[in-house]
Amino acid sequence: MLTHYRRAFEQCQxxxxxxxxxxxxxxxxxxxxxxxxxxxxxxxxARSNEKFVRLLRNLDQMSFGTLGMAxxxxxxxxxxxxxxxxxxxxxxxxxxxxxxxxxxxxxxDEDQPVPLSSFIAIPMPEKGAWFTHTLCSxxxxxxxxxxxxxxxxxxxxxxxxxxVETLYGTIQWRSDRMSRFTSLGPxxxxxxxxxxxxxxxxxxxxxxxxRNQVEAALSNPGVSPAAPPATHMLDVDDVxxxxxxxxxxxAGIRYSxxxxxxxxxxxxxxxxxxxxxx
Amino acid sequence: xxxxxxxxxxxxxLEPFLIAIPQNRWNLDxxxxxxxxxxxxxxxxxxxxxxPFLSLLQTLDARxxxxxGMPxxxxxxxxxxxxxxxIFGFGLRACDLSEDARQxxxxxxxxxxxxxxxxxxxxxxxxxxxxxxxxxxxxxxMLPEEGFNGLGSVTKAIALRCFxxxxxxxxxxxxxxxxxxxIKFGPxxxxxxxxxxxxxxxxxxxxxxxxxxxxxxxxxxxxxxxDRPEPEQWVEASDVETMIKLQDRIEAGEQFMIPxxxxxxxxxxxxxxxxxxx
Numbered sequence: 001m002l003t004h005y006r007r008a009f010e011q012c013q014x015x016x017x018x019x020x021x022x023x024x025x026x027x028x029x030x031x032x033x034x035x036x037x038x039x040x041x042x043x044x045x046a047r048s049n050e051k052f053v054r055l056l057r058n059l060d061q062m063s064f065g066t067l068g069m070a071x072x073x074x075x076x077x078x079x080x081x082x083x084x085x086x087x088x089x090x091x092x093x094x095x096x097x098x099x100x101x102x103x104x105x106x107x108x109d110e111d112q113p114v115p116l117s118s119f120i121a122i123p124m125p126e127k128g129a130w131f132t133h134t135l136c137s138x139x140x141x142x143x144x145x146x147x148x149x150x151x152x153x154x155x156x157x158x159x160x161x162x163x164v165e166t167l168y169g170t171i172q173w174r175s176d177r178m179s180r181f182t183s184l185g186p187x188x189x190x191x192x193x194x195x196x197x198x199x200x201x202x203x204x205x206x207x208x209x210x211r212n213q214v215e216a217a218l219s220n221p222g223v224s225p226a227a228p229p230a231t232h233m234l235d236v237d238d239v240x241x242x243x244x245x246x247x248x249x250x251a252g253i254r255y256s257x258x259x260x261x262x263x264x265x266x267x268x269x270x271x272x273x274x275x276x277x278x
Numbered sequence: 279x280x281x282x283x284x285x286x287x288x289x290x291x292l293e294p295f296l297i298a299i300p301q302n303r304w305n306l307d308x309x310x311x312x313x314x315x316x317x318x319x320x321x322x323x324x325x326x327x328x329x330p331f332l333s334l335l336q337t338l339d340a341r342x343x344x345x346x347g348m349p350x351x352x353x354x355x356x357x358x359x360x361x362x363x364x365i366f367g368f369g370l371r372a373c374d375l376s377e378d379a380r381q382x383x384x385x386x387x388x389x390x391x392x393x394x395x396x397x398x399x400x401x402x403x404x405x406x407x408x409x410x411x412x413x414x415x416x417x418x419x420m421l422p423e424e425g426f427n428g429l430g431s432v433t434k435a436i437a438l439r440c441f442x443x444x445x446x447x448x449x450x451x452x453x454x455x456x457x458x459x460x461i462k463f464g465p466x467x468x469x470x471x472x473x474x475x476x477x478x479x480x481x482x483x484x485x486x487x488x489x490x491x492x493x494x495x496x497x498x499x500x501x502x503x504x505d506r507p508e509p510e511q512w513v514e515a516s517d518v519e520t521m522i523k524l525q526d527r528i529e530a531g532e533q534f535m536i537p538x539x540x541x542x543x544x545x546x547x548x549x550x551x552x553x554x555x556x
Contacts, residue, residue, distance in 0.1 A: 021447075022404045045483070046529055047522070050474040069353050073477035074449075079358040081475055082447055082483070083403040083410045122362040123402045125298075125305040125441075131362040162404075170357055190299075195329040196360065198353040204324060204361070206301075250325055 002031070004219060008147040011091055012116060014039035014157065017049075017056070018085035026085060030160030031215070040090075040113065044081045051107075056086070056115045058104050063136035067172075069198065071134065080120045080133060087158040088118035088137075089150050100138070100145040117150035119158035121167070128165030135180065152180060152221060156214050167207045172199055173236035174268055179260035181207065183217035186227040186256040186273065192245035201242060205257065227258040230271035236261070237268065252277055280312035282499045283436060288418070288429040292368035292395055295319040296440065297328075297335075302364060310366075310439035319369075319392060323360035331391055335365070337383050338394050342415035350413070359399045359412060366437035367397030368429065378421055396429045398437035400446075407444030409488075414456060428498055431459050435493040443488040449473065449481050453515035453547050460484060461539045462496040464504045467554065468534040471513075471524035480521060482549075484536065507537040509550030516546060524551065 002009075014035050018026065020043065028035050035041070042049045061070045071080075080086055093101060094110035106114055117137035121130040137151035159167065168190070171178055181187055187205035194202040213226055234241060245255060259271040294315045298306060299322060308315055321328050332355070340349040350359075359365060369392040372385055379385075383393055396416040400409040416430035438446060446463070449470075450456050460466060466484040473481040486492060494502035513520050528534065533554035540549045 021408070025404050044475045045470045045473065047472065047474060047525060053475045069351070072354070073475070074481075075354055075358060077473065077476040077481075078410060078412055078449060079362075079401060082449065083401050083408075085404070122358065123404055124362045125302040125364065125402055127305070129301065131357070133357060133362075168361060170353075170361070191324045193326070194324070194356065195326060196323050196332045196352065197356040198351055202353075202356075246326060 002033075002218065005147075005149055005153050008089065008149055008153055009038070011095065011147050012089040012150065013091070013113070014087070015090045015113065015115065016041050016085055016087050016161065017044045017053070017081070019043065019045055019081065022083075022085050026161050027163055028161070030157045033157060035157075035161070044077075044086070052090075052113060052115065055104060055106065055112075056118060059115050059118060059136065059138060060134065062103065062138070062141045064134075079122055084120060084122055084130075084133075085162065086118055086120050087161055088115055088154045089146075090115045091146065097145065100142055103142060103145075104138075116146040117154045119151075119154040121158065121162055121164065123162075124168065126166065128163070130162060130164045130167055132167060132169035132181075135177070140177070151177075152183070152218060155180060155184075156218050159209055159214060160211075164209050167209055168205065169207075170194070170197060170202050170204050173201050173203055173242070173270070176261075178257070178270070179221070181205065182227070182257055182260050183221040183224055185210065185213045185224045186258045189245070189249060189255040189257060189272075192249060192255070193239075193242040201236070201239065203257075223259045228256070228273045230258050231274045232272055233262070233269040234272050235267065235269055248274075282494060282501075283311040283432070283497055284313060286428070286432050286497060288426050288432055289368055291374075292370055292429075293319055293392060294436070295321060295367055295369055295392060295394065297321045297323055297332075297360060297365040299324055299361065305442065306364060307440050307442055310436045313436065323356070330389060331394070332360075334383055334385070335367075335394050335397060338397060338415050338417065339413065341382060341417075341420060343413075358401065363399060363401035363412065364441055365397050365399045366440045367394050367433055369394045376421070376424060379417065379424070382417070382420060395426065396433040398434045400437065400441055400443065402441075403447065405445070407442070409438070409441055409443040409446055411446060411448035414459065431462050432497045434459065435463075435496040438488045439493055445485060446488045447483065447485045449476060449483045451478050451515070452480050452482055452513065452521065452549055457536070457540055457549065459496070461536065462498075463488070463492045464495060465506055465538075466536040468524075468528070468536055468551065471528060471534075472518070472521040473525075480515070480518060482521075482536075507535065507552045507555060509537055510552040512541075512548040512550055514546045514548055515540075 190204035399413040418426035470483040
């Protein structure tokens with residue numbers, strides 16, 4: 001299953017940023033990977049790790065700053081560091097191309113580990129449920145800067161480390177990151193149009209996590225074998241359709257996203273399964 | 279014990295409210311201290327009809343935290359509060375607002391719903407029963423003539439009961455007036471004294487057991503009090519060097535507390551610190 005990711009493990013190491021309160025409650029050998037042995041563990045509250053935390057902030061800025069949704073540092077602390085743990089992959093500064101180091105504002109320390117991906121989820125009151133706070137990798141903004149597949153790998157291992165049973169998240173309908181999650185199974189749509197979010201054309205989704213589906217997505221990303229057939233395609237730029245769908249959701253009709261977006265020219269469509277409860 | 283809370287002067291004119299998605303409500307106490315939250319005031323943030331009230335919450339936050347530069351964007355409210363956590367608070371019907379309050383919130387004349395006067399936001403942490411405090415906002419200090427003294431403290435106390443928090447964590451600046459509220463819950467364990475992972479490194483991280491006595495003490499119940507250790511040193515809120523020395527001692531394994539409230543004088547804000555009794 002992880003054979004395809006050999007290059008990632010050759011060039012990078014997994015890291016976990018976790019406080020002393022949270023560390024004993026994590027799964028330390030997710031999918032057979034010994035995180036303590038093969039990677040490194042950092043305490044985000046220790047002053048000695050300030051540089052790594054700053055680089056993580058730079059990665060987040062590069063990934064989400066253009067959307068106007070870069071994470072304020074206090075949100076990183078209050079919603080990531082304290083309640084949960086941050087998981088991802090890092091490589092030594094010396095292994096990065098000069099332009100990547102400039103982009104991430106890495107200094108001259110060749111041995112400094114540089115975070116290249118990160119996954120943060122926040123626990124919810126619902127037992128076993130987590131909310132996806134961040135999933136990003138350097139390759140999504142700097143193609144070729146890090147091995148391919150780091151985001152998917154960070155997500156798969158992070159889900160196991162945190163013992164996630166149900167995953168929630170938000171994503172913009174037009175996002176090209178949608179397929180990372182549709183690979184894991186059909187996404188139950190909670191909201192289709194979300195005025196309470198900065199971007200109204202955001203959807204909220206829910207996904208029961210099955211270990212076999214996570215492993216299948218790692219070796220064969222795309223359409224999850226667990227997804228039912230689509231009943232129709234949604235044009236994600238049709239705001240009236242999103243509003244109508246939101247009203248149906250509030251009336252009890254269920255929708256699932258059953259595959260990755262299909263892009264043709266300026267049209268983006270998403271396969272949906274509509275279910276009317278008996 | 280509940281009678282003291284129910285008869286608290288700050289909440290007599292106000293209605294309690296709760297914002298939580300339906301999946302999160304099962305693990306919350308919907309009658310904290312015997313206070314019944316009207317069904318119409320239990321708000322689902324994923325519904326279109328909730329938007330006007332959620333916008334007013336954002337206004338309350340901006341009025342409270344705008345001057346400190348830490349107001350929350352809508353996506354932070356959605357991704358870091360509504361979905362993974364819960365918000366408990368108190369509000370007043372629009373028709374009962376004073377002209378000052380109406381102007382403060384910018385409430386339109388055709389709005390007839392609830393207007394939030396105080397709110398407390400927290401999210402669960404990985405350790406069971408642990409919650410991380412996120413945001414305390416109250417209109418009390420902005421409308422001193424309206425008699426809402428102590429509204430912030432009593433709101434936080436009832437919120438922690440509503441969330442069924444057993445151990446509570448928070449982060450605040452050494453100079454923040456919020457410390458006067460937090461210390462009402464009893465002596466605070468000091469977990470970090472200098473916090474570069476936060477937007478403001480001069481932030482401290484604290485924790486306390488959210489016991490019945492702690493919550494009632496914060497609400498002002500004279501029968502609930504603590505034996506507070508004597509301060510051994512006073513940290514001035516802008517003295518970074520002392521904070522770093524304290525942080526180094528914490529990282530070396532020493533345990534400290536903030537036993538009592540800060541004091542302010544012409545030389546600055548002074549926060550008491552002592553070693554944690556064994």
